[in-house]
Amino acid sequence: MSSLLKALKQQQSPLVSQRSDIDPALLSSDTHKPWGRMLLWTVMIVIILLLIAASVMQWRSSTLAQNNIATTEATAERYSDYQLGSTLDVEALEWEASTQPASTEARVINEAGSSESQATVRQPSQREPLDLNQVSPELLAKFEQAIADSDYDNTNSEAQSSSLVPPLNELEQTFKRQVPQFSYDGHMYVSDAQQRWVELNKQRFYVGEQFGGVRIERIEPQQLVLSVDGKAFSVEALQDWNGQ
Structure with missing residues (x-):
């Protein structure tokens, strides 16, 4: 009974039977064709743009x-107009040796300078x-007599x-x-030699005394012999005395 009902339904709806005869694969391919074309055009446009950019x-x-x-x-043409100057051979100059003696003035100056230097060397500036x-006794006796005569002849x-x-100050350094x-x-100078004294470094010294390794030898009117x-010397x- 059920089979008869199915057969009647199929006969009554011919559209259903026609659609069932179409291949489903064809239907699905028709629906995807627009998207494939868009992708193809996009790829072609990108290729064209790349070619344009490369060119x-x-x-x-x-x-x-x-x-x-x-x-x-242009630079080569501009500098090609310049030319280096030509070199010239210069003859070497030969100066004749002068046989004339040095001038008289220079010779006089040199002689004067040498004489001054010799005088400076020979001059006994350091005693x-x-x-x-x-010292011999005779010389010491004369020295004593000169000191004794100082009362009437100091000069x-x-x-x-x-x-x-x-x-x-005239001795060597x-x-x-x-x-x-x-x-x-x-x-202090008086006629009596034993009463003569000098004051050095705020201390009083008489003849024969010493200070710092220095001995008082003579006290004269205008100088002191130490x-x-x-080795005797005068001050x-x-x-x-500042040591120089």
Whole structure:
């Protein structure tokens, strides 16, 4: 009974039977055709754009190369007009040796300078102290007599004592270093030799006394005679000694 009903339904609906005869695969392919075409066109457009960009880049690079070549050629043409100057051979000059003697003025100056230098070397600017150990008794007697005569002839006695005993400032530097510095604060000269005294570094000293390795040998009217290790020298009265 059911089979008869199905057969009747099929006969009554011919559309159903026609649709059932169409292949489903064809129907599905028709629905996907628009999307495939859009994808194809998109790929083609992208390829065309890439080709256009590549051609533009190639054109720009060729243009730059042509500009560089044109600039180089223009520079070469500009500097090609310049030419280096030609060199000239210069003959070497030969100076004849002068056989004339030096000028008289220069010779006089040189001679004067040499004489001055010799005079400076020969000049005994540095004296030696008087060695009391080598003085003869006769010379010492004359020295004593000159000191004794100082009461009536001070000028003569000073000249004699100065000639015998050199001043300290005229001695050589090595000897000066042996004499300590001192201040000359007082000077007392009287006829009695034992009453004469000098004040050095605020201390009073008489003949024969010592200070700092220096011995008081003589106290004269205008100077003081000292000695170091038997080497005598003179110092001007009331004149400080600073070691130089």
